Amino acid sequence: MLNYMNIIFLETYKIIFLLVPVLVAIAMIVWLDRRIWAFVQKRRGPNVVGPFGLLQSLADALKYLFKEIIIPSTSNKIIFILAPIITMTLALISWAVIPFSETYVLADINVGILYLFAVSSLGVYGIIMGGWASNSKYPFLGAIRSAAQMVSYEVSIGVIIINVLLCVGSLNLSDIVIAQKNVWFVIPLFPMFVIFFISALAETNRPPFDLPEAEAELVAGYQTEYSGMMYAMFWLGEYANILLMCAMGSILFLGGWLSPINIYPFTVIPGAIWLIFKILFLFILFALVKATVPRYRYDQLMKLGWKIFLPLSLLWVVFTSSYLVYFNKLPII
């Protein structure tokens, strides 16, 4: 019994040690996003609360916490309340498998990449449930749009993951990072990295693919009826997903915790710092895209997903596998 208690306490400690930094990072990333967006548009952005406005997200969270939660009387109450909880939970549990260094990983499971993919594909339920349970036009339209969009782009992300897995020969995330010791996959698989980046934008409902919450057409999409802390949970879940997609991109293509050059001064810096730098790099790209690119039309979005990205990534699977087989470089474990 004491043994079990020990294990439970140790695991809880590890989980808290992982989740608290992730939540703080989400708060900081929201600030960074708004700040970059403002700088591109020659504004100042949030700069009042705390040094450089760093505490802005904290102030926002406090504000949301004290706002009243309004549940529409015609809504389906249980599902309405469940939706933001599911979004938030799914966004946080996927961090369990992210390897921050060779030793620091909460759950080093055999099928890590499949777990990440499965959890990110479950993320659509929070949105559908929220949109349906609100029992109102705009949230429903937003939810339907979002579901169709996420399902379509998941397919191309899955095929891109197959590309990487062909080069690795394992589904374990640590193995994927170690396989990039000689060359990061961003170099041999560069077109796939570009498609992954754009698909990740679509998967997380970021501009230019933010049709589910296109404010000019759908008020705020699936979040229209939400208020107070429940709205904030949707918001946090969305940013946690964005951060997760950045982490996934840096593990699959940018070498995870590996240092860019394997020589003395770079190898001293711990792997977690490198991973954080890579995530930040990808996130800044996300923010710059948000600030510069106009929104897609819905039919163009679907055309891009099904008629361009899917055939292209499938073709690249054929190309990669034939290259690996012909030159006898297929990784066999």
Added chain:
Amino acid sequence: MVAHSIFFYTFSLIAIISAIMVTVSKNTVHSVFFLILDFISISCLFIMIGAEFLGMIMLIVYVGAVAVLFLFVVMMLNVAQQKNQWFSARESSKHIPVGIIVSVIIFFELIIVIGGWKYKPDLVTAMSLTIDNDISNTHSIGYVLYTDYIHIFQLSGMILLVAMIGAIVLTFRQRSGVKRQSYFSQISREKSDGVEIIEVQQKKGVNVDD
């Protein structure tokens, strides 16, 4: 071992209860949500017996794709308003004989499977392949699927392809008068074929309809 059995019974209880709730619940959308819960707990059971690849694939395929489409259809058809009247409705009582036949067939199939497994255990061990404990089950599935069972695997792929093509052919309708966007014609448009500069004579104008 205690923890293992606690988790096993929790997941199987959730699976059974949600499977019952799928048929019992009054709201169709709720039924789909219970179905999703059922899938999730079954994939947890798969992971518990060490088949993590199957569990994850179950999660990705059934919960991530199939159930989303279920939910889509159910929400779009707006059947949420119609209450699912179970045995009381005269309409549904017509289907009871068919249901009984199907369930009897499934029951006997289960008896055959479990009976064979119970009374002829050497049959299973004779048929099954040797298990190599050094490689992960993802690798071993790959080794078996792409060597011994490649024809069956290809055949099931072909069946799925035929089903997909059939669905497309059945629902395909040639519509006339649809305006499509063509990027190439948009980009290759020159100033010369879009704009024409005309010297307009005073008090005579230009005939636009030419």
